[in-house]
Amino acid sequence: LFVPQSDSPELHELLLQLTAKESPVRVQHQPEPGAIESDCFPTVDRKAQQEGGRRILGWQIWQTKLLIEAEFHAIWESPEGDLLDITPKPIALTHILFIPDSEANYEGRQIGNIRLNITGNALVDEFISIHDCLFRISNRGERADQYEISLKGREAEAYKVLSQAKVMVEEMATRGEGKKSSCICGSGKKYKLCHGKKVARIIREW
Ligand SMILES: [Zn+2]
Numbered sequence: 001l002f003v004p005q006s007d008s009p010e011l012h013e014l015l016l017q018l019t020a021k022e023s024p025v026r027v028q029h030q031p032e033p034g035a036i037e038s039d040c041f042p043t044v045d046r047k048a049q050q051e052g053g054r055r056i057l058g059w060q061i062w063q064t065k066l067l068i069e070a071e072f073h074a075i076w077e078s079p080e081g082d083l084l085d086i087t088p089k090p091i092a093l094t095h096i097l098f099i100p101d102s103e104a105n106y107e108g109r110q111i112g113n114i115r116l117n118i119t120g121n122a123l124v125d126e127f128i129s130i131h132d133c134l135f136r137i138s139n140r141g142e143r144a145d146q147y148e149i150s151l152k153g154r155e156a157e158a159y160k161v162l163s164q165a166k167v168m169v170e171e172m173a174t175r176g177e178g179k180k181s182s183c184i185c186g187s188g189k190k191y192k193l194c195h196g197k198k199v200a201r202i203i204r205e206w
Pocket of ligand 1: 183184185186187191194195196
């Protein structure tokens, strides 16, 4: 996981898929002491209440070997007009790449990440579809307003299978393997005839 350069061709492709019209900016990362990791909206709102300034909504950009990704995010603009990313992250970094989105709205509902395959490997598209389906399941109905959810029955089963497949598919794609490679579960069958079948069925249903 890394922060891409603001002039990368992959970023240019991703920007075509976002509604944001503004240009990407590098924003200094300065985590607020005591704030919860990745909990950007409450952290920024609290800061603005205490010290002034305001919340800026937009997208933070991540890249991996397989894809480039836009994650809905909030940063803080200080009363002096400086932009700061104050939400703690799972990895150490000095800056994030951020695209302000003045059209965006945050009403407490979770907003899904936008991911773009940067390889020619169809297994990475599968990886992205799995992410999207997991998001659909965990945000059905009122759950979209909740950070923590509990699933039951067939829904929970679908979620579990997809979560496992996500890890498997990522590992296979990182090794450069495709949908016709042997499934990593060890069944001896090709992925598309093994776990790929289960994944396809779940994605159709959910
Ligand atoms: Zn399998």
